[in-house]
Structures are given as C-alpha cells and as structure tokens.
Amino acid sequence: MNSKFLLPHLFVFVLFFCGLAHAVGQIREVIVDADTGNEVDDFYALARILADSSVKVTALNAAHWQTSHWTVPNSMENSHRLNQQLLGEMGLQLKTLRGAPARMYDWGDRAQHSAAAYGIIEEAERNDRVTILVLGALTNVASAVFIRPEIAEKLEVYWLGTTLDFETDVLKRNDFNALMDPFALDYLLDSKVAMNIMPINVAVDMEIEYDKISKAIGNSRLGRFLIKRWDDHLDGARKSRVLWDLALVSVFLKPDFGTTRVVRTSRDSGNRNITYYNSIDANAIYQDFYKVLSAFEKP
Structure with a gap:
C-alpha cells in the first residue's frame, strides 16, 4: 500500500482508539483532606480510596482537629504522620501536604496559609474542575477560597458533617x-463551591461491631494494620464504632450505595442548593470494602 495513503489513515485510527480509551477508562482525580489522627474511621476510608484503581489521589492533605477536647499538640502534624504511615503500609507514593495547624482566624486575613491550601489553589488554576473529599474540618478548602475567591466555582467538595432533618430541612451544626x-x-x-454533604444522621448507619470487622479483614496484612488502629486509639476498648468517613468515600466511588436530595438551605446557611445524602446502604458499603481490601492484598 502506498505510504502516502497509509499514514493519514493510521493517524485517524490511532486518534479514534485513544479517544475511545479516554472516554471508557477515564480515571477521576481527587484531592483527599483528612484529620487522620483524630478517629479510627479515617484510616479505613483512606485505605478504601487509595486501593481503588478508578481514581487517582493527586494529594493527601493533613487536617487539624485542634479544637477537640481530646486533641494532641500539633494535631495536624499527627494527621500528616499517619497519612505517610498508611501510604507506607500500602506501598504507595503520592504527594502528602501539611494543612492548617488550627481553625481559621477571627478577623483580618482569616485564611490559614498552608501547603494544602496552596495545593488546592494550584490545582484549581490548572484545571476547570477540582474534586476534594474532606473527612474533617473544612479549614484547608475554605482557606484556599479565602485566598483566591475566583477558584470557588471550580471546586466540588464532598464532606462529612452537619445533621439535617429531611422532613423540615432544618440544618444543625453541632457535630465534630x-x-x-x-x-x-x-x-x-x-x-x-459545589457542596455534596454526608450528614451525621445518615452516616450513623455505618456502626459495626469490632468482632465482625476483625473477622472480615483480620486475615490480611493491611486489615490487621487497620484493626490495630482501632485497638491503639484512645478509646480502643470499644466493642463497636461508626466508621463515618468510609460512608462518604464509598458513595463517592460507588454512587449506587447512596441516594441524594437537593436541599435549599436557609438564609443563614447560604440560601442555595446543596446536595445532601439522605440514605446509604451500609451493608453494601462494607461488603465492597472487604472485597477491595482482599483484592489489594493479592500480588
């Protein structure tokens, strides 16, 4: 065949299949922001998303939990250290950034200027859309928007927090x-900022007994590591826990595991549409978690 005829057709052929592969196997990118040192559930949620091949975590940010009555000195550093420890246990390498050491300030420049906040800004300046999963305080994201207000419309945040009465649409903000x-x-x-919120009164369905989850994941190295986090926590003797953050991560990865409803917030809460999760399938989330953890352990 004449090469002058072959090369243009070959070029079109390559472009077609590259486009098809991109459309079918496109990997979502996400920033994850976690107060990993605070509770047990962060490790489980992070293990779930880090083991998933359908997403790429572009940065793992450390969040503070400095206002808690059981906090430790430099709680953000505590979260940062545990983020790196988990990555080491999973044999993964990705960018880990330090976030704010405490909540936003009370006046003037209220932003907490941190590597995490500027990392979010950098991603937003480089992309049309940036997705952020926030498992703790919203300090790092809010600081980024405070510093660069123009990035707000580019951000989509998934966050665990608040309670919502779905009969009255009354929003409460008295959770951790x-x-x-x-x-x-x-x-x-x-x-x-586009907000997708998993309220506490929905995530509470994630309560699970220690014996049940130990039996399900305790035969793998990563599973034993996660169980040890439960054992070593300040209240490690608890017989059951609510793995709150695993609910948010799981429904983000597998939307069929939950249902949502758009809620118009009150005038003192933004007066705008927010997507709220109003139900989750906790059993499906746990079965999926066990399956992903098991597959991750295989060589």
Whole structure:
C-alpha cells in the first residue's frame, strides 16, 4: 500500500482508539483532606480510596482537629504522620501536604496559609474542575477560597458533617467536623463551591461491631494494620464504632450505595442548593470494602 495513503489513515485510527480509551477508562482525580489522627474511621476510608484503581489521589492533605477536647499538640502534624504511615503500609507514593495547624482566624486575613491550601489553589488554576473529599474540618478548602475567591466555582467538595432533618430541612451544626471550624463551614456555605454533604444522621448507619470487622479483614496484612488502629486509639476498648468517613468515600466511588436530595438551605446557611445524602446502604458499603481490601492484598 502506498505510504502516502497509509499514514493519514493510521493517524485517524490511532486518534479514534485513544479517544475511545479516554472516554471508557477515564480515571477521576481527587484531592483527599483528612484529620487522620483524630478517629479510627479515617484510616479505613483512606485505605478504601487509595486501593481503588478508578481514581487517582493527586494529594493527601493533613487536617487539624485542634479544637477537640481530646486533641494532641500539633494535631495536624499527627494527621500528616499517619497519612505517610498508611501510604507506607500500602506501598504507595503520592504527594502528602501539611494543612492548617488550627481553625481559621477571627478577623483580618482569616485564611490559614498552608501547603494544602496552596495545593488546592494550584490545582484549581490548572484545571476547570477540582474534586476534594474532606473527612474533617473544612479549614484547608475554605482557606484556599479565602485566598483566591475566583477558584470557588471550580471546586466540588464532598464532606462529612452537619445533621439535617429531611422532613423540615432544618440544618444543625453541632457535630465534630463542623465544630472544628465553624467559620470555614459558614464561609463555604455562602460561597459558590459545589457542596455534596454526608450528614451525621445518615452516616450513623455505618456502626459495626469490632468482632465482625476483625473477622472480615483480620486475615490480611493491611486489615490487621487497620484493626490495630482501632485497638491503639484512645478509646480502643470499644466493642463497636461508626466508621463515618468510609460512608462518604464509598458513595463517592460507588454512587449506587447512596441516594441524594437537593436541599435549599436557609438564609443563614447560604440560601442555595446543596446536595445532601439522605440514605446509604451500609451493608453494601462494607461488603465492597472487604472485597477491595482482599483484592489489594493479592500480588
């Protein structure tokens, strides 16, 4: 065949299949922001998303939990260290960034200027859309938007926090993640950041007994590591826990595991549409978690 005829057709052929592969196997990119040192559930949620081949975690940010009554000195550094420890246990390498050491300030430049906040800004300046999963306080995201307000419309945040009465649409902010930085929550509710919220009163369905999860994951090295986190925690003797963050990560990865409803917030909570998860299938989430953990261990 004449090469002048072959080369243009070959070029079109390659372009077609490259485009097809991109459309079918496109990997979502996401930033994950976690107060890993605070509770047990962060490790489980992080293990779930880090073991998933359908997403690429572009940065793992450390969040503080400095306002908690059981906090430790430099709680953000504690989260940063545990993030790196988990990556080491899983044999993974990715960017880990330090976030704010505490909540946003009370006046003036209220932003906490951190590597995590500027990492979010950098991603937003480089991309049309940036997805962020936030498992703790909203400080790092709110600080990024405070520093560069123009990035707000590019951000889509998935967050665990608040409670919502789905009969009255009354929003309460008396849960742990909201109280770690009330201003950050208010600031984002009033912003143009797209918000997808897993409320505490829905995530509570994730309660599981220690014996049950130990039996399900305790035969793998990573599973034993996660169980040890439960054992070594300040209240490690608990016979059951709610693995809150695993709910948020799982429904982000597998939307069929939950249902959502768009809620118009009140005037003092942004007065705008927010997507709220109003139900989850906890059993499906746990079965999926066991399956992914088991597959990750295989050579």
